[in-house]
Amino acid sequence: xxxxxxxxxxxxxxxxxxxxxxAVSAASAWASxxxxxxxxxxxxxxxxxxxxxxxxxxxxxxxxxxxxSIALPLVLLGVAATAVARRxxxxxxxxxxxxxxxxxxxxxxxxxxxxxxxxxxxxxxxxYLLLFIDVTLQPLYPWDAxxxxxxxxxxxxxxxxxxxxxxxxxxxxxGGAFYTDASPGYPATVALWxxxxxFVLGEWNDVLMNIPWWMLGLAFPIALYGALRxxxxxxxxxxxxxxxIATLPLIDVHIALAGYADLPMAAYxxxxxxxxxRAFDTGQRGDALxxxxxxxxxxxxxxxxxxxxxxxxxxIVVIVAPQRGPRVVVAxxxxxxxxxxxxxxxxxxxxxxxxxxxxxxxxxxxxxSLFMLGTWNILWYGVVxxxxxxxxxxxxxxxxxxxxxxxxxxxxxxxxxAFTNARAWVESQTTVNRAVLHLAPLLLVWxxxxxxxxxxxxxxxxxxxxxxxxxxxxxx
Amino acid sequence: MTGDPSTAPxxxxxxAPPARSRFAHDAGVAAAVTVAAFGALFALYLAFAVPGxxxxxxxDRSWKASELALVGGAGSVVDGALVITAMGANDTxxxxxxxxxxxxxxxxxxxxxSGLPDTADVRLLWRSDVARGHTNLATGTVEAGTxxxxxxxxxxxxxxxxxxxxxxxxxxxxxxxxxxxxxxRPLGVMDIARDRLREWTTFEAFNGASINTITGGANTxxxxxxAFAxxxxxxxxxLLLALGxxxxxxxxxxxxCTIAGIFVATWFVVDARWALNxxxxxxxxxxxxAGKSLEQKHLASEDSELYAFVEKSLALMPKxxxxxxxxxxxxxxxxxxxxxLYPHNVQFEAFRDTIAPASWMKPGDWxxxxxxxxxxxxxxxxxxxxxxxxxxxxxxxxxxxxxxALFLIQ
Numbered sequence: 085x086x087x088x089x090x091x092x093x094x095x096x097x098x099x100x101x102x103x104x105x106x107a108v109s110a111a112s113a114w115a116s117x118x119x120x121x122x123x124x125x126x127x128x129x130x131x132x133x134x135x136x137x138x139x140x141x142x143x144x145x146x147x148x149x150x151x152x153s154i155a156l157p158l159v160l161l162g163v164a165a166t167a168v169a170r171r172x173x174x175x176x177x178x179x180x181x182x183x184x185x186x187x188x189x190x191x192x193x194x195x196x197x198x199x200x201x202x203x204x205x206x207x208x209x210x211x212y213l214l215l216f217i218d219v220t221l222q223p224l225y226p227w228d229a230x231x232x233x234x235x236x237x238x239x240x241x242x243x244x245x246x247x248x249x250x251x252x253x254x255x256x257x258x259g260g261a262f263y264t265d266a267s268p269g270y271p272a273t274v275a276l277w278x279x280x281x282x283f284v285l286g287e288w289n290d291v292l293m294n295i296p297w298w299m300l301g302l303a304f305p306i307a308l309y310g311a312l313r314x315x316x317x318x319x320x321x322x323x324x325x326x327x328x329i330a331t332l333p334l335i336d337v338h339i340a341l342a343g344y345a346d347l348p349m350a351a352y353x354x355x356x357x358x359x360x361x362r363a364f365d366t367g368q369r370g371d372a373l374x375x376x377x378x379x380x381x382x383x384x385x386x387x388x389x390x391x392x393x394x395x396x397x398x399x400i401v402v403i404v405a406p407q408r409g410p411r412v413v414v415a416x417x418x419x420x421x422x423x424x425x426x427x428x429x430x431x432x433x434x435x436x437x438x439x440x441x442x443x444x445x446x447x448x449x450x451x452x453s454l455f456m457l458g459t460w461n462i463l464w465y466g467v468v469x470x471x472x473x474x475x476x477x478x479x480x481x482x483x484x485x486x487x488x489x490x491x492x493x494x495x496x497x498x499x500x501x502a503f504t505n506a507r508a509w510v511e512s513q514t515t516v517n518r519a520v521l522h523l524a525p526l527l528l529v530w531x532x533x534x535x536x537x538x539x540x541x542x543x544x545x546x547x548x549x550x551x552x553x554x555x556x557x558x559x560x
Numbered sequence: 561m562t563g564d565p566s567t568a569p570x571x572x573x574x575x576a577p578p579a580r581s582r583f584a585h586d587a588g589v590a591a592a593v594t595v596a597a598f599g600a601l602f603a604l605y606l607a608f609a610v611p612g613x614x615x616x617x618x619x620d621r622s623w624k625a626s627e628l629a630l631v632g633g634a635g636s637v638v639d640g641a642l643v644i645t646a647m648g649a650n651d652t653x654x655x656x657x658x659x660x661x662x663x664x665x666x667x668x669x670x671x672x673x674s675g676l677p678d679t680a681d682v683r684l685l686w687r688s689d690v691a692r693g694h695t696n697l698a699t700g701t702v703e704a705g706t707x708x709x710x711x712x713x714x715x716x717x718x719x720x721x722x723x724x725x726x727x728x729x730x731x732x733x734x735x736x737x738x739x740x741x742x743x744x745r746p747l748g749v750m751d752i753a754r755d756r757l758r759e760w761t762t763f764e765a766f767n768g769a770s771i772n773t774i775t776g777g778a779n780t781x782x783x784x785x786x787a788f789a790x791x792x793x794x795x796x797x798x799l800l801l802a803l804g805x806x807x808x809x810x811x812x813x814x815x816x817c818t819i820a821g822i823f824v825a826t827w828f829v830v831d832a833r834w835a836l837n838x839x840x841x842x843x844x845x846x847x848x849x850a851g852k853s854l855e856q857k858h859l860a861s862e863d864s865e866l867y868a869f870v871e872k873s874l875a876l877m878p879k880x881x882x883x884x885x886x887x888x889x890x891x892x893x894x895x896x897x898x899x900x901l902y903p904h905n906v907q908f909e910a911f912r913d914t915i916a917p918a919s920w921m922k923p924g925d926w927x928x929x930x931x932x933x934x935x936x937x938x939x940x941x942x943x944x945x946x947x948x949x950x951x952x953x954x955x956x957x958x959x960x961x962x963x964x965a966l967f968l969i970q
Contacts, residue, residue, distance in 0.1 A: 226770075458834065
């Protein structure tokens with residue numbers, strides 16, 4: 085019964101987020117290919133972030149947390165958003181039925197493609213059932229989850245407001261007014277998810293409070309599927325892309341052993357980037373708003389979110405100035421690199437990382453992490469292969485902005501691992517994969533874009549084939 | 561993988577079979593070539609990995625722990641394993657075994673050991689009937705607390721009949737070593753293949769490192785599955801692309817479709833291993849936690865003893881949050897104790913084994929001590945001190961025999 089309660093509560097959050105997204109979307113959003121999936125998937129991320137914004141507001145206004153004070157205004161917000169969507173004519177029940185049911189039935193796919201479609205969906209259903217069992221039975225397990233995230237959740241749930249967490253010296257000076265833990269400066273978003281779950285349950289429950297990780301793990305591939313469809317990938321290709329993410333062992337572990345902020349970081353960064361690129365592509369206000377909301381969430385999830393937020397600037401430059409943009413971005417990379425190298429002379433602390441000019445990348449450990457162990461399946465082989473065979477497509481139309489984005493992200497990761505104290509974490513295999521996880525879904529999307537551009541080019545440069553049917557030859 | 565028409569199979573001339581059957585034909589060819597590519601690659605691997613004859617002439621030969629003799633160090637056979645609890649002189653333990661095996665039949669010797677420190681110096685010693693009275697040795701490789709199989713096929717001293725084996729382990733012992741058995745292995749092609757399969761399908765239960773890294777089976781693998789899968793897929797792709805170029809009547813699938821199809825198929829084959837592991841993990845999770853209340857789940861967890869102690873402590877502490885200082889030797893216990901103590905106002909050192917200075921404490925604060933050396937309590941004078949610092953006035957509220965105590969600072 086408790087499980088059902090938490091699932092229902094988070095479904096309400098999901099509905100509220102999807103309603104908000106729908107209310108600001110373009111008129112054709114729901115019916116366009118991938119539109120419904122995008123709204124459904126990204127809707128959860130919207131709702132989950134809006135929930136935490138509201139909880140922060142309650143705390144700032146000194147209104148005690150409670151199920152009513154948290155949930156009722158959000159339900160009203162969802163109702164209002166639904167009403168706006170209805171008034172804008174976006175709520176067509178027939179279209180919604182088609183989007184919800186028919187898209188899963190994949191009537192537009194035929195033959196083996198339809199078979200593969202259902203096989204993948206069945207595969208994913210089994211996967212999510214297993215993960216659901218794990219997440220609803222296992223008490224909070226992974227290290228950081230109980231040393232720096234749920235510590236805050238427990239206190240905020242019990243005290244019914246967000247009491248500050250501070251460093252130990254400040255804690256001593258405060259004489260008990262503040263709290264402390266292993267990472268007092270870490271942002272609040274995921275802890276607030278746990279707080280909300282506990283208010284739904286009416287008790288501190290460090291098992292069921294983790295259900296939102298499972299729901300995020302479910303919503304994220306749905307959003308990714310929608311985004312890929314909106315990027316003109318066909319239904320099966322988009323489903324495969326989403327399934328590759330859903331079946332990544334590291335992502336599955338972060339669902340089953342919930343409590344870390346890395347999966348939320350990856351999900352929000354990915355949807356922020358995809359919404360932003362979409363917004364520039366379509367000029368739709370709804371996509372722009374969604375991108376702003378998701379981008380704003382990044383620094384509230386994990387400290388490196390600030391850097392991920394900054395990397396979103398790279399594609400903007402290319403989009404705004406397609407001719408000079410790439411050069412500007414490369415120059416920006418160079419300036420950033422020089423600035424960081426200068427900073428490294430002083431062993432400065434930036435975002436919790438100690439910079440130090442001691443270039444010795446732990447290639448071997450990095451290689452093991454990405455290519456030899458089971459953490460990533462064969463993702464990196466695919467990304468590297470796509471990058472190599474499609475190297476001439478990196479800056480082609482439709483790919484260049486994403487190339488700049490993942491380039492900026494990869495540069496950030498490289499710098500962190502090569503020049504900072506995080507290098508030791510690579511060697512001990514502790515943080516490297518979690519840091520890479522933030523960028524991995526976008527890298528997959530980029531690899532798919534590059535591969536598609538390469539295959540199109542291959543097709544266009546192939547000499548007219550003697551075996552090509554007359555109709556195709558005429559069309560070309 | 562892409563949505564463009566180029567991924568569709570190439571149509572054939574009018575006299576060719578219909579597109580549907582053409583696709584089925586090409587898919588069949590692709591499947592056959594892929595399987596062949598993986599088979600060829602594995603055979604190539606075996607050609608390098610099999611140290612002796614491909615077809616073994618003898619079965620595995622195994623010795624139980626009860627047949628082993630511990631010469632240096634202290635230990636006994638417990639639950640079918642020789643458990644070494646103390647090392648002998650120079651931090652060395654020596655385990656011996658009388659054997660009668662042919663070196664030619666058994667080029668591999670496996671000591672099934674667990675709990676070896678990474679820094680352990682391990683040597684295999686043996687005697688043969690060729691050079692009686694002479695002891696030969698080979699250096700072992702420790703990986704993840706276990707010992708890799710000694711491959712002796714190319715060792716010139718591995719000759720004749722082996723009349724005795726011994727394992728010398730030199731290491732400072734922090735926890736007991738377990739030797740389950742010794743196995744003489746022919747290391748034929750089936751033996752090696754079985755080993756790789758076992759490594760890939762070994763159950764990898766969730767542990768503290770899982771959130772960072774998934775090994776993908778056994779802790780140590782001679783042939784990591786992702787690398788093998790990627791290499792096999794690449795070979796299949798190359799073969800099919802060559803086939804499509806030089807024999808289009810045999811295979812006419814587009815390059816992009818070939819590459820994407822093989823990549824995705826390989827992905828899901830590798831994923832099947834992970835799915836199986838996940839299913840086994842779920843079964844283990846269900847066995848451990850299903851049907852239990854929240855408290856029972858915690859009592860079934862790794863830190864059950866600590867949890868039980870903190871629960872007793874919480875019953876003695878005020879309901880409203882108070883300041884609590886946590887002291888424990890291991891950072892795991894410091895963090896876990898603090899976690900269970902919230903929403904009290906807990907102070908703990910996450911990364912260093914230090915206790916807050918006495919000057920930080922004031923009457924009404926609490927201190928929870930768990931498995932921490934250097935903490936002394938004078939019950940008569942009600943004085944608590946630690947790490948040779950100044951004492952503070954404190955009342956002992958709870959004491960348990962396993963080194964756990966709760967104090968109220970006065």
